[in-house]
Amino acid sequence: MGRITLYSADNLHSEQAKKALETRNLPYLEINLQRYPQKKKDLVTLAGTLAVPQAFFNTRLVGDLKSLMQELKGWDTSTKYKSPRARYDREIAKFPDPMSQNFLKPDTDAILAKELPVRMPASPVKLPDGTTTTVNDITMKLYNSLPRFDATIARTTYANCFSGEDLRSAFEDSMALSEKDADEFCNYLVDARIMHHLGSRRKFAGRASHIYRLQCLMAPDVLNTYCFWSAPVNKDVVSVVEVLMRALAKLERDALVLNNYSGKVDYGKIKSNILYNPFQEAVCELQESSLQGLAPKARLATCLNIFNMMLRFAFIRAGFPTAEDVPVFLSSIKFKIQGHVFTLQEWVDGVLRGNRKSGLSTKLPFAAKDPRKDLAFDEFDNRVHFALSCGFGFGSKTSLPFDMYTGDNINEQLDIAAQIFADDNHNILVRDGAVYVHSLFDWYRTDYPTQDKDLLAQLTGLMSSRKRAETQHAASTTGVVKLQYMKPNWTENAQNFDQFDKKAILGDISGFRAVLRRFKAPRYPSMEAQRLDALEKLNVLDTIAEERFDRITSMVQREFDLPIVLVSLVDEERQWFKSAQWKCDLPKPSETGRDISFCGHAILGKRDEIFVIPDATKDERFADNPLVTGDLNLRFYAGVPLDVPTSAAPEGYANIGTLCIIDQKPRVMTDEQLTKLLEFAQLVKSELVRRGVTEIDG
Numbered sequence: 001m002g003r004i005t006l007y008s009a010d011n012l013h014s015e016q017a018k019k020a021l022e023t024r025n026l027p028y029l030e031i032n033l034q035r036y037p038q039k040k041k042d043l044v045t046l047a048g049t050l051a052v053p054q055a056f057f058n059t060r061l062v063g064d065l066k067s068l069m070q071e072l073k074g075w076d077t078s079t080k081y082k083s084p085r086a087r088y089d090r091e092i093a094k095f096p097d098p099m100s101q102n103f104l105k106p107d108t109d110a111i112l113a114k115e116l117p118v119r120m121p122a123s124p125v126k127l128p129d130g131t132t133t134t135v136n137d138i139t140m141k142l143y144n145s146l147p148r149f150d151a152t153i154a155r156t157t158y159a160n161c162f163s164g165e166d167l168r169s170a171f172e173d174s175m176a177l178s179e180k181d182a183d184e185f186c187n188y189l190v191d192a193r194i195m196h197h198l199g200s201r202r203k204f205a206g207r208a209s210h211i212y213r214l215q216c217l218m219a220p221d222v223l224n225t226y227c228f229w230s231a232p233v234n235k236d237v238v239s240v241v242e243v244l245m246r247a248l249a250k251l252e253r254d255a256l257v258l259n260n261y262s263g264k265v266d267y268g269k270i271k272s273n274i275l276y277n278p279f280q281e282a283v284c285e286l287q288e289s290s291l292q293g294l295a296p297k298a299r300l301a302t303c304l305n306i307f308n309m310m311l312r313f314a315f316i317r318a319g320f321p322t323a324e325d326v327p328v329f330l331s332s333i334k335f336k337i338q339g340h341v342f343t344l345q346e347w348v349d350g351v352l353r354g355n356r357k358s359g360l361s362t363k364l365p366f367a368a369k370d371p372r373k374d375l376a377f378d379e380f381d382n383r384v385h386f387a388l389s390c391g392f393g394f395g396s397k398t399s400l401p402f403d404m405y406t407g408d409n410i411n412e413q414l415d416i417a418a419q420i421f422a423d424d425n426h427n428i429l430v431r432d433g434a435v436y437v438h439s440l441f442d443w444y445r446t447d448y449p450t451q452d453k454d455l456l457a458q459l460t461g462l463m464s465s466r467k468r469a470e471t472q473h474a475a476s477t478t479g480v481v482k483l484q485y486m487k488p489n490w491t492e493n494a495q496n497f498d499q500f501d502k503k504a505i506l507g508d509i510s511g512f513r514a515v516l517r518r519f520k521a522p523r524y525p526s527m528e529a530q531r532l533d534a535l536e537k538l539n540v541l542d543t544i545a546e547e548r549f550d551r552i553t554s555m556v557q558r559e560f561d562l563p564i565v566l567v568s569l570v571d572e573e574r575q576w577f578k579s580a581q582w583k584c585d586l587p588k589p590s591e592t593g594r595d596i597s598f599c600g601h602a603i604l605g606k607r608d609e610i611f612v613i614p615d616a617t618k619d620e621r622f623a624d625n626p627l628v629t630g631d632l633n634l635r636f637y638a639g640v641p642l643d644v645p646t647s648a649a650p651e652g653y654a655n656i657g658t659l660c661i662i663d664q665k666p667r668v669m670t671d672e673q674l675t676k677l678l679e680f681a682q683l684v685k686s687e688l689v690r691r692g693v694t695e696i697d698g
Contacts, residue, residue, distance in 0.1 A: 002095035004028040004088075005056040005103050007043050011399040012392035012493070013065045015253055016263035017053040020072055023258070024084040027093075028055075029103075033401040035110035040401060042102040048464045051398035051420045057091075059098050064398050069261040123230040125192065128175055128185050135194060135227045136277045139216050142195070145170055151211045153198055160217045161198065168206035182206070193228045216280070223313050223335045226280040229287050237289040238298060238407075241305050244286075245404050247279050248309055251316075252393070257495065265392070267497040270316050283313065287336045291375060298407030300352075300377065304387050305404050307347050310335045312393045314344065315490065319498030323487035324526055326439075327360045332502050340372045351375045352384050359443040359529040362536055362572075382447045383414040385440050386421035395492030396426050422462035429486065430474045436486045443529070453481040487526075522600030525655070530648040531603075532572055535656040538644065538688060541569060541576055548687050549579035556661060556680050557581040560673065564662035567642075567684055568599040575599050575657070584664065586631055596626055602639035603655040608681075610674055611658075613637040615666035636663035638674075640681035644689055659684045 004021065006028045008014035014032075021028050031039050033052060040050055047054045047061055055062040055071075062071050072084065081087040098104075124132035142162075151161040164186070171182040186204040189195050196218060197204075198211045219225045234240050255269035270276055286306070291299055314333045321329035330345040342350070349358050350365030355376040357364060366373040391399050398420055405413050421427050427438040435456060441448060449455045456475055460468045475481050491497065502521075525531055535541065553565040565581040575597045582588040594600050601621070602611035616622040616635055627634045639660035643653040659681040669677075 001097060002058045002092040003097065004092065005098065006030050007039070007047075007052055007054040007056075008032050009034050009052045009399065009401045010249070010403045011052070012252060012256055012263070012265065013397070013399040014053045015256055016258065017055065017065050017068055019256070019258055019263070020069060020261075024072065024075070026084060026088050029105070031105055032110070034403065035112070036106050036108075037111070038106060038108075043401075046102050048466065049419065049423060050401045050416050051423060052401050053399075056098075056103065058095055059100070059103070066397050073261050123192075125194070126188070128171075128177055128181055134281075135192075136281045138189070139194060139214055139227070140277060142167075142170075142214060143216070145174070151198065153211065158198055158211070158213060161211045161213050163208045164204060164206045164210040164212060165208040167195075167212060179206070192230075219334075221318075221332055221334055222341060223310055223317060223333065224280075224283045224286055225336065226277075227284050229284045231285070233285060233288045233290075235290070237286075237291060238294070238302055240285055240289055241302055241309065242404060244279070244283055245305060245309050247275070247282065248312060249403065251276060251279060252312070259495070264493050264495040266495055267316055269496070276316075280317075288339055290338050292338075295407060296377075297410045300381075300384075301405035301407045301410045301413075303347070303352055304384065306335075306337065307344065307352070307388060308391070308393075308404075310347075311344060315393065315494070315497065319500040320491045320494060321500040323439075323489065324523060325500055325502075326488060327528060328502055328524055329500050330360065338375070340375075342372065346372070348388065352377060352380070352388075353444075353447070354378060354380045356380070356446075359445060362529065362532050380447070381414065382444075383418050385444060385447065387414055387417040389427065389438065389440060390417050390421050390424075392493050393490070395489045396424050397492075398424050418462045419464065422459050423464050423467050426489075426492070427486075428459060428463075428467075428471070430470050433474050434484060435471060435474055435481070436484045439485045439487055441483070442485045452483045456481050456483065521595040522597065522604065525604060527649050527654065530646065531654040531656060533648060534644055534646040534654040535569060535571065538656065540578060540688065541571060543578070545579065548690075549684065550581075552680060552683050552687070553579045553581045553659075556659070556677070557583070559676060559680075560661055562661045562663050566599075566660050566662070567657065568597075568639075568660055569642075569657035570594060570597070570599055570603050578657075584632070592627075598622070598627070598634075598637045599639055599658045599660055602658045602660065603641050605641055605655070607641065607643050607651075607653060607655075608678055609641065610677065611637075611639045611641075612669065612674075614668050633664045634662055635665050636667040637661075638669060638677060640677055642681060642685050642688065644685065656688075 004026060006014075006017060006021070008017065008030055009032060018028075018030070033040055033043065033050075043050060043052075043054060046056070047063070051064060053065055053068070055068045057071075062068050075084045075087055078087065081090065125135060125138045126132055146162040146166055148160045148162055151158050167186055168179065168182045171177050171185055172179065175182075175185075177185065183204055183206055186206070190197065190202070190204055193215055195212050195214050198213060215228065216226045251270050251273055252265050254273060255266045257264055257266045257269075291302060294302060314329075318329070318333050327345075330348075331343050334341050334343050336342075345360060346365045349356055349361065350372060355364055355366050355373060366376065387405065390396055400413075400417060400420060402409075402413060429436040437459070441455065449458060453475075456471070460471050463471065549567050553567060556565045563583040566577050567579040568575045568577055571594070574591045574594050576591040577589070580588055598611070598613065605611055613619055613622060614636060616625065616628045616637065622628055625634075637660060639658035641655035642657045642659060643655050645652060646654045648654075659677070661677065
């Protein structure tokens with residue numbers, strides 16, 4: 001009798017396809033390419049691709065997951081049969097079995113997946129009654145029972161703290177301990193680094209003035225610091241990563257939810273899974289794991305696996321970023337391995353790309369004496385970008401026929417990743433005669449041909465025949481190849497997830513920012529890398545004061561009778577003042593943090609669009625900004641973006657700073673005054689590019 005054949009692998013797309021068939025009581029024969037890798041050639045023969053899943057109704061190719069769901073939707077809505085199973089019996093089962101070997105499982109035994117439990121730190125926590133428990137168990141009991149608060153110590157505000165007094169009382173009540181015994185147990189927990197005193201004190205003090213915090217909350221931006229790994233580290237780092245990846249995949253698989261004709265991972269379910277905190281504990285083994293000694297291919301495969309795992313872990317723990325926040329997300333979220341801390345961006349640009357700049361940062365990831373530089377690869381293969389962007393967790397609609405990269409098969413796997421990436425409309429899309437490509441080709445254009453037509457030729461060479469023909473037709477129709485960039489959408493396959501918030505994930509706030517932390521920090525422009533590049537090429541940052549700029553700001557101060565006038569240049573993490581007229585009692589700064597700046601908001605506007613705040617105390621974005629609530633007492637702000645020409649930006653220009661005026665009392669400006677401020681800003685822009693510079697080349 002006929003049947004449904006499903007080519008699959010150990011991934012969520014395949015899992016969704018199987019669930020869709022099973023909920024409709026539709027029998028199928030599964031050919032898992034990880035169990036039977038010799039069947040890859042057969043799938044290419046049948047479907048022209050190795051992307052899985054691929055479904056066949058008898059010998060008819062239905063296609064990938066999206067095509068299968070569309071087919072089943074038609075079955076569900078049809079009135080011809082009582083049920084999908086009735087249709088299966090009439091239209092599929094009554095025909096003979098497919099006789100081609102392409103539709104049969106091999107006679108050889110399947111390659112079984114390793115089922116290995118995650119390792120836990122070997123040292124258990126010894127309780128006062130003589131029994132033991134795990135680090136995770138005691139951590140969660142303290143986390144759920146102790147009252148937590150924000151504490152400001154030495155101009156830094158720490159989130160999720162508790163007092164020594166509350167901790168002592170909790171153990172006295174819950175374990176019936178004396179004050180002395182409770183203090184001894186608390187000292188034990190401090191020595192075991194399960195909790196920390198926020199100060200220099202080593203011995204526990206059970207007073208309200210002594211503030212503590214759990215280790216799992218000490219570095220919320222570093223993914224694998226839930227605990228300190230106390231067991232001997234497994235020297236086989238490849239095996240460690242393999243076990244951790246399978247554990248993470250199980251968490252995702254258990255949280256897969258079918259919604260009508262799509263499947264999504266419910267991230268709230270992952271966090272509530274009893275296996276989630278043990279995973280957080282187990283991944284801490286990588287803190288001291290070493291990649292030294294691995295053969296180059298095995299090291300590359302392991303580094304790819306580590307990034308893929310940590311990025312998916314970051315989605316759970318830190319949330320998903322918006323498309324605009326992707327650069328901030330990648331440069332903020334960190335993990336620790338081999339005794340060093342890396343951001344996700346540093347792992348890509350510093351390690352995998354051999355310590356190279358990218359469109360997301362104008363600086364080298366590792367300085368000359370940075371010990372992390374030892375992990376950098378000598379050569380870079382641009383297929384790595386495809387390997388970092390495939391799969392369910394990245395919003396794709398198709399998956400690889402394997403669940404992790406291996407040193408033995410890395411070259412073949414990179415080829416497969418490149419083809420599957422290129423075929424996925426999530427990454428390269430032909431629509432209305434135009435060709436849209438993933439933003440990674442904007443961020444990493446130096447890794448690919450600089451001309452659009454040459455890049456398109458390389459990408460079409462990776463595609464299956466059908467997608468290649470479609471793409472080449474679109475390019476030939478328009479005549480001139482002009483690629484357009486698509487922003488990444490990592491939430492395509494996610495639901496009930498947290499939204500990434502850099503301020504929330506960092507938790508601790510230092511200096512001026514410790515006053516209050518509800519103010520809205522400026523977001524980064526979508527073309528931030530190009531903007532910073534244009535600023536750097538002006539060669540103005542950190543130069544001495546110049547009369548040509550001071551003359552203009554002095555004129556502005558006389559015109560508007562204001563205490564503060566600035567030419568502010570907005571760098572990556574700061575705003576630096578090229579010129580400052582400063583008539584107030586406070587010392588004149590040379591720069592301030594970008595995160596508290598008003599100018600960071602002003603540069604988000606269009607050319608000649610003035611950003612005006614008449615009274616900052618009445619604007620929710622700034623009412624509790626330290627510049628407003630602190631000694632500066634800022635009330636009024638008006639800033640004109642300073643734009644310079646650059647071919648690297650679609651608009652033809654980039655806002656690199658502002659000419660701004662500030663007052664310590666509210667103000668309302670007339671239209672005539674706003675026009676005058678624009679005229680002064682034009683003078684500043686002319687001076688910025690006066691030295692024969694007409695365009696800041698991209």
